[in-house]
Amino acid sequence: MDSFQETATTDETLDPPNWTEMGALSHQVLDDAIAYLKNVRERPVWREMPAEVRSFFSAPLPRSPAPVADVYDDVARNVMPYPMGNIHPRFWSWYMGASNFTGALGDFLAAIQGSNLGGGNHAAGLMDSQVVNWMKEMVGFPASAGGTLVSGGSMANIIGLTVARNVKAGVDVRERGVGAMPKPLRYYASDQVHSCHRKAMEALGLGNRALRRIPTDAGLRIDIVALKAAIAEDREAGFKPACVIGTAGTVNTGAVDDLRALAKVAAEEDLWFHVDGCIGALIAIAPESRSLVAGIEQADSIALDPHKWLHAPFEAGCALVRDASAHRNTFAVTPEYLESTPRGLASGAWLHDYGLQTSRGFRALKIWMALKEHGVEKFGRLIDQNIAQARHLTRRIEAEPSFELMAPTTINIVSFRHRVDGASEEKLKAFNTEIMLRLQEDGIAALSDTTVHGRHCLRVAIANHRTRRDDLDLLVTEMLRLGRETAAAAAPM
């Protein structure tokens, strides 16, 4: 106990001993950050880390202090130059937003204020609810709907699928578990459904088997006739059809299921209708393209991703549930009758009653600031811009005999490959993979690859507010050059 007395006389804190020095350093950090974004176009999209950078990250736990300027120097030297690349105008790999400077200021201010969004009566809590209300407005949901900001699309989908499970279980599944359900539930989605739904089914104790993958048509949209047949078959076999998952923008090709048709099937068959709109829900705000996702407003729940087409810095997902009570009844451990305090800090809403987290960060601020600055109409135009860019690239590919379009371009994802006369599928895969890797290694562009209708191809997903049409023209030129070089270097096909 004496030693405690001792240390107490010299109270320590994490606050800097000298705020002026910390201020000077952080102004430098800020100037570097601005230069970093301003010049992003001049840097390679991605580059391989040298061996000394890799080994830097194997250092053991630091026991003693280091000057904060040195710490920043380490970050500036070893972290900032080796990004994933998704803020670069020629990053089109997978499907990610490109962040934005105002959003970064939002994350900084959220960390400075430090508030916990588990709930309570404070400004951040109100803003969180406001941003959720704005999301409802964007997709045409009623103001009475429930919703919550989450870490991303996977969690937003889990929220929707969990509410569906609990509503359809036919038993108090919260108390008694999945084993007590009178009939095993069945969920339905297209064979293009994102892998996070499999993870969700497994986590929820329903099992991967409970998610029936329905075949898709030539446009890679769920086959409605096949869906109905599967539902009938499952009823016959003693399952309980519970939920249909529509995909508004598949990760593979950007296909959008016929959401109106799915809403109709769900209504007729008494299914929960969940829309995975992580990629495409926000097309609802794009003036030229919004008809592509018509029907989304009829969903029972929607997952969407502000860190994609609203370009919020990671992480920012959102789950919306039409029936706010069903939403709360799935997750709340605070009984409705248990009043929080009538006044004071604990008198606000308990936002942790709408999901799996207890403590929650102030994700709303970065979204709010960028939406206020630019207005939602501009975000809508930016989505149209990306879709128009994808159509431009599609036309370039169709016009170029060396290339082959591999799937219809519906939204902002273009699937194609470089042809090689007479080459096997295996050779084509190796050839296109090599082109993709060289584009990355040369820092020109980041693409990803995938499989469409069983055939390997490259994939350009344009969800970047910095991309210009001439970036896509450069991609075509460079792919043709790399195609020639790779063909020349390779053994005969």
Add this chain to the structure above:
Amino acid sequence: MDSFQETATTDETLDPPNWTEMGALSHQVLDDAIAYLKNVRERPVWREMPAEVRSFFSAPLPRSPAPVADVYDDVARNVMPYPMGNIHPRFWSWYMGASNFTGALGDFLAAIQGSNLGGGNHAAGLMDSQVVNWMKEMVGFPASAGGTLVSGGSMANIIGLTVARNVKAGVDVRERGVGAMPKPLRYYASDQVHSCHRKAMEALGLGNRALRRIPTDAGLRIDIVALKAAIAEDREAGFKPACVIGTAGTVNTGAVDDLRALAKVAAEEDLWFHVDGCIGALIAIAPESRSLVAGIEQADSIALDPHKWLHAPFEAGCALVRDASAHRNTFAVTPEYLESTPRGLASGAWLHDYGLQTSRGFRALKIWMALKEHGVEKFGRLIDQNIAQARHLTRRIEAEPSFELMAPTTINIVSFRHRVDGASEEKLKAFNTEIMLRLQEDGIAALSDTTVHGRHCLRVAIANHRTRRDDLDLLVTEMLRLGRETAAAAAPM
């Protein structure tokens, strides 16, 4: 199509049209942020929002742009002055860290770089793994263990409990679900267990009923004899005892279960041993106090919270799993044999194979920067400092006849109440609640209330690097004053 052509000629972006102006504004934001933290002690801990601030947050979705300086002005006026309060030295409500300036710079830089931690070959991914390795080192886990950074303690607990479920299911539960398990699983925890475990059991499809709450002793630690009896009873009744959850620091009183005894029971009974160390796991790094959590290093999985005693800005939780394969086998949807690309961006590890998220933010950076700046030894001393402060407050309470200590102070949580001679439990609750609310409303201190052994009391959780001993002396003085005023104002007890 023509309209798309049109817009393309005027490419829009979210980047500022004038970086110099944006730079000037953001330097102002930075200076304000520094003043905000530097002067935090001079401001009230918490204050009620005026009606015009509340109504500010009901504005509809902004359609048109606003100057970014005005947007910041809105935030400076309506958000920053009305925080939850947990960065203030006299915030002792619930259990939260107090953030730190370097961590806020880390969140800013993470947003600027924008990298997605779902995986891949880039610096952020390597740093994420490094920070997880550091966490293992802190709690005495082997370097071979698995782990992942998550949104917080609730998610970290879900990770551990899910791995436990899948390992103990006795069936391929990922594929077939909970309904196919040969015997219903049972989990065990003390009756003081955090509510997130109930949420986890429900989400996982095991049901709340599968979590057996074991009585606690006078120190509110799990009763080992009662635990063993419950396990035997469940085996007899046809259940499969699967997992025991030890709590290292209950949220209620800071009680720490006898982790060594639990490790022994788990080994004897073939149970998974999970430790909820969200509050107390990091006591393992505190030189004076670490023996309190001895045995934690024997766990199969641990949940801990860098956004608590490492004061990382929200959000930052961490799940550690001793058996890295069991961890991966629970969540991975990428088969082990499916090579990512041999080179390039996709050649790194897939960090999304260790949890429920796909996209993940760069949480590691804020933790890394603060650990490098201060060194882990200082964080250990700060934990000892908080525990010493709790003991100081406990001595003050014990010495003050108007106060009554309601639970033993083990770590940094003090449960007590203001006495009123001859008052009923109901009157005492109203009286103490009023004191708590006035402390908040006057901006003096934020406490929370709880129930210990069926009796209402106030609760001071000191997990704040800015708290000094004289803050606690002030609390005692002010509570005595408010006690007198409240007693005088109230109807006779």
